[in-house]
Amino acid sequence: MSSPFAKLPAWVDYGLMPAVNVAVGFLVAGLVVLFIGENPVNAVSILFDGAFGSLNNFGYTLFYATSFIFTGLGVAVAFHAGLFNIGGEGQAYIGGLGTALVCLALDKYMPWYVTMPLAIAAAGIFGAAWAFIPAWLQAKRGSHVVITTIMFNFIAASLMAYILVKVLKPLSAMGPSTRPFETGAYIPRLGQISEFFGLSAGSSPANLALIVALIAAWLVWLLIWRTKLGYEMRTFGLNPSAAAYAGIRSTKIIIVAMLISGGLSGMMSVNTIMGNVHKLDLDFVSGAGFVGIAVALMGRSHPVGVVLAALLFGVLYQGGAELSFQVPAISRDMILIIQALVILFAGALENMFRPIFGQLFARRETSAAGAA
Amino acid sequence: MDWTILLSVLDSTIRLTTPILLCCLGGLYSERSGVFDIGIEGKMLFAAFAAGVAAASTGSAYLGLLAAIGAGMLFSALHGFACITQRGNQIISGVAINFLAAGMTALLGKAWYKQGGKTPQLENATRFQPIDLPGAQAVKDVPVLGPIYEGLISGHNLLVYAAFLAVPLTWWVVYRTRFGLRLRAVGENPAAVDTAGISVTKLRYSGVLICGVFAGVAGAYLAIAQSANFSPNMSAGRGFIALAALIFAKWNPVGALGACLLFGFLEAFAIPLQGASIPGLGWKVPVQLITASPYILTVILLAGFIGKAIPPKAGGVAYVKER
């Protein structure tokens, strides 16, 4: 089972190479900007200004990043167990249903600090439940989780359309959405909190869910590297035969990993639904589940990497909105392109530059081996 | 349901089946060679955009088709480079291609035409027009068979006929030619192909590029045959339905025809069903259930409750000579 690629020092493998891959992705994106006749350098400066230019803008950046941390962690946890969960989008959708049900039930009677934890739990449970069926099919019937989770994304979209149109839509509403929530289902925004301390931070939708996302990242780190379950997941992900030898049950690992993965993706809905739109509609996920794939790949499935990658995508989403406003030729679709290029270069082409690095660092490697 | 409705449902079944069938057959070449392709959706979308742009700027449907095929093959080449040459993860590459297509088409469309991503409306002359098969008008009034020939079989555009003719052609290529034998072999055991002195790389690139051709035709069909321009995200998940159909077909061309017709029919069926109740049951079928049914059926099939779908054995795995 020898790798066809040369061994590299760890800092090159885990630091330099991913950075170079992502950088190349952005370079190609820059070429696309050039191709449509715009100035990439100018575009980057508008983008960063849009993302960091004011506290309000930065708040939006954090708001987007919050969603991506959740979905990115979801994909990352499954990756560690050797599973590719493409179903984050659908799991977030169904998670939103859980969030909305809690909100609709409690928003008139309870303060946010009661609603929020219950909504997080419901979002997690609903998202996990949606991941359970593909997980069970993979564990028990060997149906490939990649294909079933894709299918479940579409099924989720149809199901949510049905529920919103036929069940949850109040008669008075025009579009397919629930009634607007009362303040009992509003998560305090970071702006409001800072005002409490006498600071002004604008009215961006960044909210307490960010803190929850960061706690989730820490818990994922704890799970993967500091628990026996995490050890079992990594063993199974890297070598299923060794896992069987060690008495690690594949059924348990597949199902538990997918439940955690789906639950994390589901929790994304709390950020957008309770932190911003305050109702359940059809486009509260709008691709965040898929961004999670790029985030997990770019972050190399490490929670710290995921948080940083999510922040970068938050910058892209917020800065990209500003960019498309100022330079109409560069529409927000640019973000999709960058997302695609990151997935391509940090994922599918991750080893493209390895031979070059192999040559660059080969001498170090052999001299180190000679000394050992 | 009366006769004319049935006929019109079947007619739209054929129209709706065409792009799925093209993608499904394309996917068959790729996956039989051992390269999974969940980027078909993106290839079709990108090709549709290329067709819309080329047809609008040259005024020729055929140049539009050519551009679409070129676009499909370009993305296929990218997929091949990532998965075959660089031995990257096929799923990840496919995901990237889908996003790349969605982003590029919308961005370029908006930047170039400033119509919210749409390409300019085409004249009829720059689209693929319905073809009246010989004698269609003559037999029109013959009971039963007349309307079937005139309304159902005749009157489609060239790409529809091409798609359906591609089924026997693909069957023949896969099971009766040297290329087909090698293609099937390389998806099952690339080492056997390699030791027989045949290039695994070339074969896999062929399969992937042929897939690009089919996805290209499918894209052209969407933009310059079924519609009169490209609009963002017009593939609307058909590439994934095609993948589902391919699983349903157990990677067999004849099965592909059946599965695609079934899924096309379900899509066509959903239109008159909107708001209608099933006769005798008095129960309204939610249209969303019909929309989701190809995916639900595929999951049930994958679960092994109705037969077993066994993919090509070497599918999804890059070939590395063992040391």
Place this chain on the structure above:
Amino acid sequence: MAAPLPLAIELIHIDKKFGAVHANKDINLSVAKGTIHGVIGENGAGKSTLMSILYGFYHADSGEIKVNGKTAHIRTSQDAIAAGIGMVHQHFMLVENFSVLENIILGVEGGALLKGGEDKARARLKQLADEYELDVDPDQLIEDLPVGLQQRVEILKALTRGAETLILDEPTGVLTPAEADHLFRILHILKDQGKTILLITHKLREIMAVTDNVSVMRRGEMVATRKTSETSPQELAELMVGRRVLLEVDKSPAKPGKEMLRVENLTVRDEWKVARVDNVSFNVRAGEIVGIAGVSGNGQSELLATLAGITKAVSGKIFIDGEPVDPVHEADPARMRERGVAHVPEDRQHMGLVLPFEESENSILGYHESNAYGSGAMLDPEAVRADAAIKVRKFDIRPDNVRLKTANFSGGNQQKIVLAREMERDPKVLLVGQPTRGVDIGAIEFIHKQLIAMRDAGKAILLVSVELDEIRSLSDRVLVMFAGRIVGEVSPETDEGEIGLLMAGIERREAAE
């Protein structure tokens, strides 16, 4: 060493490196036309690499290949085929859901359409069947054929491509003795028809039985070539290993104690319902090593996997230290470990280790639930590393860095990581599979000593190895497995020939008659 016959194949100064590994060092080899030439060497000696170079699968860094006295430029398998070289690979290169015929014509279809080529191949197969006793139904699917027939298809593939020289890489590893005998008969017929055979193996018996000449490889070098009639197994063994083989391991007589492992009527079937372990009963007592001899593929692996709890049995009973374990319903490796069964698996890289893990993480594989490595659900990496460091010192694992990736350790040191993990747990029963496969000589001695020390410390050890010498020198009792059954129990001093007969499925009573 003047050969009376012209040379079919000459390899001249062949050199090949894979990164830091020097797989072939300046190899010279001459094979006379119409002979069976054996190439023997231990696993990892470079035989397969050399043959892959000859077959165009790899390209040599330097050197020359001559076929029939003329320089041949073999860069791909296609070139090799064109030069009249065919190869039967250790792992068959067949498409399993293809028919025999489709496999035969793959690559030599004879035109863009299949029809003509298929008809021609069908006729040719009939002809070859008559000529060489190579009958096989052309329309059967490969996956429905037994292994012996699959191998026959491989030979037919080579012959239909016009092979004059046939390379067979470890052809008997997967065959029953009867199938192997048939293969050797076919090889003789092929030789009589003027074909040249290169037989790659690590089994001395086969070399002595069928070859005319034999070349010995050791650690990437060609160390000797002999006429088979003028050499002995002893001499070949010494050449393979590089010094006098110490068949005797220094050990005192066993002092068997209490019965620690008892197996009653154990039967294990594979997914096709074929009995891989067939009604097997035996016991192992504290303080003894019981060896299981047999040709690989006769159920040893399945027996080991079942005793370790990895594979489910269909019937039978297992007792550990007198306590019953139900191998039918309770198969669970974790449970077996709790009962005191440690397991050194046959394939350490595939099963015993997670290569991308750091060394310390592998040192707890299977025992990770223990509270010594963190209380409850938590895992404490510092505790794991501290524990690993102790084992590294005790088993002299090099380099002594518990945070190094396991993939960066040598084969012998990887095996020591597994052994340390399994032995240091103070098990009641130790299951050991192929303890020294792909391990260098120094580490072999160390591992053998450790096993004897375990025995003397009162552990019950069950040893499975395809190396008969290893079984005989370590074991106190030897069980012989054939076709899933235990066909005999002998003492390790028993004559190798007699054990060989048992391994070939010929029962002693029959043999005595």
